[in-house]
Amino acid sequence: MPKHTQIPAATAAPPSASSAPPIRLPTALPITVNGKPYFHEGDPAMPLLWFLRDSLRLTGSKYGCDNGQCGACSVLLDGKAVRACSLPMSAIANKSVTTIEGIEAATLHPVQQAWIEADAIQCGYCQSGQIIAAIDLLKRKPRPGEEDIASIGNLCRCGSHPQIRRAIARAAELLQGDKK
Ligand code: FES
Ligand code: FES
Numbered sequence: 001m002p003k004h005t006q007i008p009a010a011t012a013a014p015p016s017a018s019s020a021p022p023i024r025l026p027t028a029l030p031i032t033v034n035g036k037p038y039f040h041e042g043d044p045a046m047p048l049l050w051f052l053r054d055s056l057r058l059t060g061s062k063y064g065c066d067n068g069q070c071g072a073c074s075v076l077l078d079g080k081a082v083r084a085c086s087l088p089m090s091a092i093a094n095k096s097v098t099t100i101e102g103i104e105a106a107t108l109h110p111v112q113q114a115w116i117e118a119d120a121i122q123c124g125y126c127q128s129g130q131i132i133a134a135i136d137l138l139k140r141k142p143r144p145g146e147e148d149i150a151s152i153g154n155l156c157r158c159g160s161h162p163q164i165r166r167a168i169a170r171a172a173e174l175l176q177g178d179k180k
Helices: 048-055 110-117 127-140 146-150 161-175
Strands: 029-033 036-040 074-077 080-083 096-098
Touching (some): 080 127, 110 127, 146 161
Parallel strands (some): 029 096
Antiparallel strands (some): 074 080
């Protein structure tokens, strides 16, 4: 039986008090991922990236350096970009995570559209993390300068940083309503 099971929130409350001794439940950390409620019932020290990839099978967030450096594992935590490889499950209880799978909608997100226009993708391994970081940046800085864009710090082993920088600038235009 998997250790990390989606449980409808309505069933999460413990049974009502009775004369029976309380049952000791394993630690169950509530977390919302892409709008859906889950409980993590395993090791609270488990990295968020493992929970996403191994338990939920959301494999868009990638495993790269495993030490918070490359950004391939980036996800949004309550709307802010974080490195999922370096965050234990205990640090995200009651918080909301959005992965690249949660960004997709009926139409492309403007940042994804800009990525296509700028031809920013080579092997693709870093790209979900790059897009997550760009969404975070553009929320904080709708009109980012070159320094803001350079500050993201996500790495690309294919060397597509120039195209990624162009994509972020184009995404800013699209989000401002410039469709040309
Ligand atoms: S795998 Fe998380 S920052 Fe590199
Ligand atoms: S596109 Fe290959 S690592 Fe970035």
